[in-house]
Amino acid sequence: MSDIDPRLLEILVCPVTKKPLRYDRATQELISEAGKLAFPIRDGIPIMLVDEARKLDG
């Protein structure tokens, strides 16, 4: 499992809310709390597409 590039992490935001993301190393996801979306990271590449994101409850 390749870790996400820290420089990339600094500039990525939620594509919907434009709010910061939380990196969940265990699940390899970028979590948008405001957007209630979890964007997957595959092979170190963040997939910042709403269609591909996991919807978070609540």
Add this chain to the structure above:
Amino acid sequence: MTAPEIFDRSLVRARRERAAAGFADFSFLYDEVSARLVERLELIQRSFPRSLVLGARTGGMAAGLAGRFGIETLVQAESASGMLRHCQGRRVVADEEWLPFADAAFDLVVSPISLHTTNDLPGALTQIRRVLKPDGLFLGALFGVGTLAPLRDAFLAAEASLGVGSSPHVAPFTEVRDAGALLQRAGFALPVADAEPITVTYQNPMRLLADLRGMGEGNVLANRGRQSLRRDVLMATVRQLVDQTIPFEIVFMAGWAPDDGQQQPLARGSGQVSLAAILGKDRS
């Protein structure tokens, strides 16, 4: 206000995904435009430490930028993950209509023929301006209005001659004058738009259709015909295009994120010299 859906965005992505594996054989247009964008950058005496390629495909544009123009951090964004797998370095799967980057994250955004399938081009340009630092540069290329005109005409003529209702096969493309206005509307300073033609002649027009597919540029219109293309329509279309020159009009756009240090117009009425004096006309 939501933009009308002209393009089927998930189909745009699907077509690019399908084209990813064999893109190297069909990248000539993309490579040519990328090279011209690099030439344009060479004319600008600036360094761009943090740069973004929007519509990176398999990394050709980034290869032309890497290690040049003062670039320290280069990010490649592309909607098709299959394309990005061929790229090296920092990569993000992203939709041009939903940019996932923080405000003022970049000194430069370069977009080689990618924005022509956005439903909301003004919105996409506004988002690009937002991710640029003040005095950051956007340099983009997209298909202009003359692109594939003979193909559009041939389809229409073929459908008319066979008594088939016409359905749209070729997308509407941007006018140069609109491109400049759109940049301005999106809040860019010093906007410039111009067009350069690139023409390709096909002895066998079936190759044109194969090329478009190979580039990932097949029909992505939301209101395209739902039935597959009839063979007789295809044949009648292709027959008209033998040895025809097919134009791709590339509209180049450049604009700067506003900054106080840029040249500004003087306030109205602040002029010190009469226009009549300059023109040497005595109008009294």
